[in-house]
Amino acid sequence: MGKKCRFYVDIMAMHEEVTGSCNLAIVKFPNGETLRFVTDCGLFQERKYDELNNELPFDPEKVDFCLITHTHVDHIGRLPYMVKKGFYRPIYVTETTNKLLPLALNDSFKVLSSVSKRKNVKCLYSEADVDKTLSLLKPCRYNETIRVNDNVKITFLNNGHLVGAALILVQISYPEYEDINLLFTGDYNNKNMFFNVNPIPKWILELPLTVIQESTYGDMDSTEIKEIFKENIKKCIESDGTVLTLVFSLGRAQEILYELKCMQENCELDSNIPIYFDGKLAIRYTNLYIKDGLGIKPEMKDFLPRNLTFVDNESRSDVLKSTSKKIIVTTSGMGSYGPAQVYIPEYISRSNTLIHFTGYTAEGTMGGKLKNAETGSMVEVGGLIAKKRANVEYTTEYSAHAKADEMIEFLKQFKNLKLVLVNHGESQTKNIFAERIVEEVDAKRVGLLGREYFFRIDSYGLVKTLSTKFQ
Template sequence: MRISFHGATKQVTGSAHLVEINNRRILLDCGLFESDRFNPESPNRQFDFDPASLDAVVVSHSHNDHIGRLPVLIRHGFKGPIYTTPATADILNIMLRDSARIQREDARNAQLRNPDSEPLSPLFELSDVEWVIERLVRLPYEQPAELLPGITLTYHDAGHILGSAMVQFDFKEGDQQRRFLFTGDLGRRDMGMLHNPTVVKDIDVLVSESTYGAKELDIYDTLLKQLHAIVLRAIRLQSKIIIPAFSLGRTQKMIHSFLELFHEHRVKPVPIYVDSPLATRLTEVHRDHPSCYTPESIKLLESDGSLFNAPELHFCPTWDDSRRLNYLNGPLIIIASSGMCEAGRIRHHLRHAVEDPDNAIVIVSYQAEKTLGRKIAEGAERIQIMDRWHDLNCAVYVLDGFSGHADRNDFAWWYEQTGGNIQSAFLVHGEPESMEALSPLLQPYVQNPVVIPEKGQSFDV
């Protein structure tokens, strides 16, 4: 067995790992890098391997850093099947179409700003997305299937987002039966909505993500208490709570947490407005997959026979719906994208809220350096929103425990449950400091030294 790492090496984007078993070539994920998509030299536009030589692609989940280059892969000659869980397939359809639309709009706007410049070429078009959808093979959790002759694929619930999965291959090399496992993005334990990550045993080769390998995040009960206090403040001051949140995963988790406060902890209900067309479409997909939720979550989320249909919950499909929120009195909650405040409707709400000290911004997503969200989280005195500067007078709360990624304690729990005796292990999808911190935590369960690979490195295991 040979593994080559072509992305998410000492970074958290561009997930792509090539596994070769008995002369069969399988790509795990094909995600976007954090790179200018229009730059001809961007790693998003080229591959270090021949896509036409692949026998299959296996997708762990539907975040763009894991699926965002699938249409590019097909443009470069890949013609095989793409395996996903059913929920991931439904979400992937929406995410890739939205990505194609945004790229086309960005290219057109750039041409309008500089009419004499060369036209920009998007990474892919909607027609390329159609080819991806045609190749999807849906495989539910815990249903082993023959991926290729002699190689069995099993998906396990990773507990990260709806449909997220760990990828297990069982196969023979010579007379030896072996098991390979890729964690994808491992979720947190006991977060209330999704199932805990499945424990997998008898692993020979492990590829593990490491995003929060150096951090210990607040447990869910603590997060709920913090959220409770923020809601009580908004009720007392008759003010607004503004939450920048990614449309996939984080928005639905925040809805769940507020409903839990209202219905399980008897906090006075406050209207929740979800102001993101993409989040609205993705929430509709969340309604279609009740098996992904814990029984307690289904009971909490279900109203009138439908999930995510509580009377406190309101969706804002149009710009007029969004603008009306400016004229509503608090208390109310607005959840809008983008999660880092760099685009989307959230900036519109921030402009109307940040200078009022009674309002609150709640940061629940990772904020990259130099983004508006990072400046807010770090407590800048003044911030620029689009073309205007504003005093940041409102309260700011950072609740990063709502992350969908396992923290150091979650990793320790999961590694221990595997039973150890792993022959070889690799750490991907993390910054170097996270990998260096996680490596000694994993090492007691691995026979050979844990490896932190470089991009392009290959290993025979």
């Protein structure tokens, strides 16, 4: 047993629930050497965890490399902060993520800078920190095994969550010892309307494996999803109302535009109804989809609906003044940032308006607050007090996360699961999903990955759990 424990990995999470994703792995080798790597380094978006954005409970200077699963701010938003604090080594990403990150990190800096000015506090990081972060990126191809050093290999695998998203396999070796194999799912989905999701190679399915598994919708099956978006849009437009659709800049924005195009083609939406698309970053991403491709299917490059107008700061006032029926597609997805800060205060008190959220809304965000507010009640929106007269709806039908039953099927593929560590979910959801894994998946052990415990793993699976020194 002593020999086994001299070669191990300690895995811990810097995040407790959904946002702020950051997993630290500390590898101990039999010769006494130590290697550290981080998977993702995102911003916390839940209000109760906001203070955690200002801390990293590890020394970035000692981290040997970083892995990025995909380009969402809750997974990449604190990369420049980690660099500011001393990280200076390679950041491995997919080729598509390498193209997206400059836009994402520069936009994140602008948002954080604006917020810090309003709060009269120092910004989390500088534009120079963003530039330095981008200089560290190392693009990798899917399914190509990259040797990081003599002891570590990484392989990026196709993931339907987002263009450029990846499952990341990390294989850690040492002479005369069995490999330790870790698979980080990031935010996982088994499908995407813009590209084909390839199956996991057979050789990976047969590895003795520890899976660090997301659980965002671990308490919901795919059969529970109700498709309500199109019907809600039609009802509002038929009543001569305005539809305000909140989208994430990358992925969701393009999917909703395509859905509107399909509605036009299927005679479910009159092509004469004007559609306005607002949000600088979302528009830039959309142009990348069209011009670069980003690995999407060729036939999907033509995804824009007819009668679409791109909105900027100058033309936004004309949209707001218009009293005719229309559809506005805007960022941010949770309603707290971007042009949504202008549109929601304007439309929340209009009874002929449908405000439609199309994805996850974290607690403390504008979307989270409006979800819990009764129609006719007073709500605080951008510092203003207004009566909620608009119809506010939410749908998970476009969610980029696999549901519980789909994640169970994903895990069942693996022939030799030593350990499944459940993370990236609200506390109760993580528990529910972990219990389901115990019941339905042939995994040797199942754990809950959060800030309270870290897990010591060797090539045989779990060695033990220990309390972390941070809360």
